[in-house]
Amino acid sequence: MNCVPCEGDGDEACANCGKLGSDAVKLKNCTACRLVKYCGVDCQRAHRKKHKKACKQRVAELKDEQLYSQGHERPEVDFCPICTLPIPLPTDEHSVFMPCCMQTICVGCSVAAKKRGMFDCAFCRTTPLDDDTDTLAKIQARVRKNDPAAINFLGQKYYHGKEGLQKDMRKAVELFTEAAELGSIQALSNLGNAYFRGDGVQQDKARAVEFFAKAAMRGHVDSRHNLGHIEVEKGNHDRAVRHWLISAKMGEECSLESIKEAFMAGLATKEQYAEALKGYQDAVEEMKSHDRDEAKALLGGNLTEALGGYLRSKCQKSADEMKSLPQRDEAKEESHCSPRSGGTSLAG
Numbered sequence: 001m002n003c004v005p006c007e008g009d010g011d012e013a014c015a016n017c018g019k020l021g022s023d024a025v026k027l028k029n030c031t032a033c034r035l036v037k038y039c040g041v042d043c044q045r046a047h048r049k050k051h052k053k054a055c056k057q058r059v060a061e062l063k064d065e066q067l068y069s070q071g072h073e074r075p076e077v078d079f080c081p082i083c084t085l086p087i088p089l090p091t092d093e094h095s096v097f098m099p100c101c102m103q104t105i106c107v108g109c110s111v112a113a114k115k116r117g118m119f120d121c122a123f124c125r126t127t128p129l130d131d132d133t134d135t136l137a138k139i140q141a142r143v144r145k146n147d148p149a150a151i152n153f154l155g156q157k158y159y160h161g162k163e164g165l166q167k168d169m170r171k172a173v174e175l176f177t178e179a180a181e182l183g184s185i186q187a188l189s190n191l192g193n194a195y196f197r198g199d200g201v202q203q204d205k206a207r208a209v210e211f212f213a214k215a216a217m218r219g220h221v222d223s224r225h226n227l228g229h230i231e232v233e234k235g236n237h238d239r240a241v242r243h244w245l246i247s248a249k250m251g252e253e254c255s256l257e258s259i260k261e262a263f264m265a266g267l268a269t270k271e272q273y274a275e276a277l278k279g280y281q282d283a284v285e286e287m288k289s290h291d292r293d294e295a296k297a298l299l300g301g302n303l304t305e306a307l308g309g310y311l312r313s314k315c316q317k318s319a320d321e322m323k324s325l326p327q328r329d330e331a332k333e334e335s336h337c338s339p340r341s342g343g344t345s346l347a348g
């Protein structure tokens, strides 16, 4: 139903002088918004003042479209390489990182291997590294080979001052930056946290948001969750709920809780809460396995000792227990949920 554009109007004319595009007059898009075309640089310049507002608005819209449409699936590093199921969240509480092969193995597979009497690495079958020095040497060898997971891992060691390393936030941020450039999603999230808190860098919340957004668009769940909380700080509850809806549907419990609270406060709709709840439950179901259930039943509260790996702690909340969670007030929510630090997570 396209009519021939009238002179000075329509898509195929210079937005400033109205000249129509032809073989002689090549029109070029405004590269930022792609909404308008110009016959040349002079016209573009002349039109800038008039166009600026619409251009900026469209650029923001395009950015938002990407931000909310990408990263709805868990990234590859979130899947256990043995059972191939997504690792329950938070991943560092449900998996062990094996420095021998740089793999993050789910608790279910790790326990199942030990039950079968296999005490070597469940993935690469290497005998576990004896001490911190061996582990560090192994990691550093991988770092020299530009392995992003290893570089990020080493960064985390400096961030926390672990494995006999002197705590060094600056060095940590350097390593995160390098790992992020090489493709580590976790490193992007770690950079977000560093800039958000001002650890090893000048605090810069806008930059933190950029890093969280990059990580979230590639499926990093904690970063998506954090973006929601940052929007709440700015009073943008609609935007917050949009972020949490995505992370809740990926199986992130705090996001579901946050939507529930928003709903109770009249800041989210009943439909949004129902969608989040259903999506969350489906995601949790997808992360279940016999071995994982058994590991939980078998080891109870003492997973770390039993696995001898890098397990941090045990997630004690199940979907059922969550229903009985007390209502959190704003201050408590801060400490429980927001913003979640990825600094301790070991998945690369």
Ligand SMILES: [Zn+2]
Residues within 6 Å of the ligand: 014, 015, 016, 017, 018, 019, 038, 039, 040, 043
């Ligand atoms: Zn023109």
Ligand SMILES: [Zn+2]
Residues within 6 Å of the ligand: 030, 031, 032, 033, 034, 035, 036, 051, 054, 055, 056
């Ligand atoms: Zn423009």
Ligand SMILES: [Zn+2]
Residues within 6 Å of the ligand: 080, 081, 082, 083, 084, 085, 105, 106, 107, 108, 109, 110
């Ligand atoms: Zn597994």
Ligand SMILES: [Zn+2]
Residues within 6 Å of the ligand: 098, 099, 100, 101, 102, 103, 121, 122, 123, 124, 125, 126
């Ligand atoms: Zn291994």
